[in-house]
Amino acid sequence: MLQTSIEAKIETMLRQKIGLDAASIGSNTIARSINQRLTLCGLSDLTAYWHRLQTSPQEVEALIEAVVVPETWFFRDRAPFVCLSQFVRTQWKQPLLRVLSAPCSTGEEPYSIAITLLESGLTSAQFRIDAIDISQQALQKAKRATYTKKSFRGGISIDQRYFQAVKDGVEVRLWVRDAVHFKQGNLLDTALLNHQYHIIFCRNLLIYLDQTARNQVLKSLDRALMPSGLLFVGAAETSQITAPYVSMRHPSAFAYQKHDLATPRPAQIVEKPTPQIALQPAPEPPRPLSLDQAKQLADRGHLIEAANLTEAYLINDRSNAQAYLLLGEIYQELNDLDRAERSFQRALYLNPSFYEALIHLALLKEQQGDIITATLLRARIQRILNL
Numbered sequence: 551m552l553q554t555s556i557e558a559k560i561e562t563m564l565r566q567k568i569g570l571d572a573a574s575i576g577s578n579t580i581a582r583s584i585n586q587r588l589t590l591c592g593l594s595d596l597t598a599y600w601h602r603l604q605t606s607p608q609e610v611e612a613l614i615e616a617v618v619v620p621e622t623w624f625f626r627d628r629a630p631f632v633c634l635s636q637f638v639r640t641q642w643k644q645p646l647l648r649v650l651s652a653p654c655s656t657g658e659e660p661y662s663i664a665i666t667l668l669e670s671g672l673t674s675a676q677f678r679i680d681a682i683d684i685s686q687q688a689l690q691k692a693k694r695a696t697y698t699k700k701s702f703r704g705g706i707s708i709d710q711r712y713f714q715a716v717k718d719g720v721e722v723r724l725w726v727r728d729a730v731h732f733k734q735g736n737l738l739d740t741a742l743l744n745h746q747y748h749i750i751f752c753r754n755l756l757i758y759l760d761q762t763a764r765n766q767v768l769k770s771l772d773r774a775l776m777p778s779g780l781l782f783v784g785a786a787e788t789s790q791i792t793a794p795y796v797s798m799r800h801p802s803a804f805a806y807q808k809h810d811l812a813t814p815r816p817a818q819i820v821e822k823p824t825p826q827i828a829l830q831p832a833p834e835p836p837r838p839l840s841l842d843q844a845k846q847l848a849d850r851g852h853l854i855e856a857a858n859l860t861e862a863y864l865i866n867d868r869s870n871a872q873a874y875l876l877l878g879e880i881y882q883e884l885n886d887l888d889r890a891e892r893s894f895q896r897a898l899y900l901n902p903s904f905y906e907a908l909i910h911l912a913l914l915k916e917q918q919g920d921i922i923t924a925t926l927l928r929a930r931i932q933r934i935l936n937l
Contacts (some may be wrong), residue, residue: 556596557581560613563603568614568684569738569763573885575617576917583616611686620655620688623703624662626753628935630782631666633803634749637780638670642748647677649749650774652737654681657692658701659751660730661722665712668726679730680745682737689732695722704932737767743774750775753804754784757913761851761883764790772808781806785909789879792849802905802935841873848880856880871900875907882914890914903934 561572561580572580588599591609602609625631638647647667651660660681667677683689698719702708713720735742737755750771756764768790775781780798782805783791794809841863847856860877867873878893891914897907912927 556600557584559600560584560603563610564614564617565760565763567610568618568736569759569766570617571758571760571763573887574758574917576919578919580617583613587613587616615685615687618685618688620685622655622658623701624658624697624706625704626659626662627785627802628704629800629802630751630753630805631662633798633800633805634663634780634782635666635670636800637749637798638667638672644748645676647672647749648745648747649677649679649751650682650743650745650747651679651751652682652735653685653752653755654683654688654692654732655685656688656701657681657695657722657730657732658697659753660692660732661695661712661726663749663751664726664729665709667729668712674725674729677729680747681730681732682735682742683732684734684736686734689734692732695727696720697722704936737770738763740766740770743770745774746776747774748776748779749782750779751782753782754787756787756790757784775808777808779808781808785906786879786913788906789845789848789876841870841876844876844880848876848883853880853884857884869900871897871904871907874900875904875910878907878910882910887914887918905931905934908934 557577557580561570561577564570564580565572584596584599587609588596590612591599591602593599593602603613649660649663649667651663654660660679663679664674664677668674681692683692696716696718708720712723712726714723715721737743737752752767752771756767759767771781781791781795782803785802785804788804791806795806796809798805798807841860844856844859844863847853847859857877857880860873860880864870864873864877874893874897878890878897881887881890881893891911894907894911894914897904898911901907908927908931912924912931915921915924915927
């Protein structure tokens with residue numbers, strides 16, 4: 551009982567420090583990290599380790615390092631980089647492009663961005679990439695810029711123009727590395743982002759945060775992103791992105807463009823009803839339940855109402871894979887993982903190639919500790935991306 555109580559205190563501490571939602575990775579995963587650190591510290595029980603955490607900021611950082619396990623590779627998911635390239639080739643007209651990659655993990659993403667921009671016709675003098683991560687260990691590896699085959703998945707080729715062979719694998723060439731500037735930081739720190747960016751990559755971070763931390767990070771990113779700039783998020787995070795952001799409609803890129811608030815939107819042109827409304831026929835019967843209503847409720851945090859509305863919608867349309875995806879996302883937010891899993895499985899039954907449902911289910915299986923099933927699901931995802 552005491553052990554459970556102390557583990558709960560440590561989870562609360564992690565939530566306060568880095569916004570970590572314990573349910574996103576599972577309490578068992580956190581417990582394993584705690585036990586690992588306890589052993590490395592030479593301590594015999596959790597009470598002693600809790601005291602160490604209370605008195606040692608260095609140990610708090612070490613525990614965070616143990617909990618935050620980086621998972622990334624070059625050109626991960628591909629589509630965001632294709633979308634970025636198209637944006638640069640067709641819309642970019644200014645002399646200097648500023649890009650943020652956060653969290654940048656071990657560096658594969660910001661280096662992939664740099665290579666994409668170079669391939670798109672920019673010179674290294676025409677862009678600057680800031681790369682931020684909370685993990686000092688990950689940043690040390692990123693700065694070394696030496697990688698093994700594990701960082702080149704899904705048939706990604708090693709282009710000799712940007713990489714060179716070294717003893718331990720391949721190394722990003724210096725002229726590419728010079729375009730990326732690494733910095734340690736916590737995105738919950740409101741003073742961290744003190745520059746404005748045209749492009750922000752923040753992929754697969756929000757899914758690990760509680761709602762308060764998500765809101766705080768999104769506000770910081772919004773302040774840092776210039777009007778008309780692009781925000782890239784992960785497949786499972788799209789429900790968190792609302793107005794003034796509009797989807798770029800690029801398949802599987804999950805990119806959103808920020809509206810320029812100085813430009814009036816069409817919806818703002820007419821705000822008052824015209825006198826003709828009184829002359830219109832009697833109101834029509836209530837419209838059928840819509841997924842948009844359920845999504846709006848979920849976005850506002852009314853998760854139970856959103857779940858009930860989606861369930862009611864599915865009574866009349868049980869073949870709608872998108873509805874089951876939404877229902878799974880809602881149940882995942884409610885931490886009802888069994889119902890979330892059934893919903894994602896139903897979505898995949900209706901559409902076996904449903905990318906977002908596969909991503910959600912793979913993350914859910916990892917959260918439950920079912921690594922074998924998660925690996926199989928990720929293999930399916932990779933096959934879809936390779937089509």
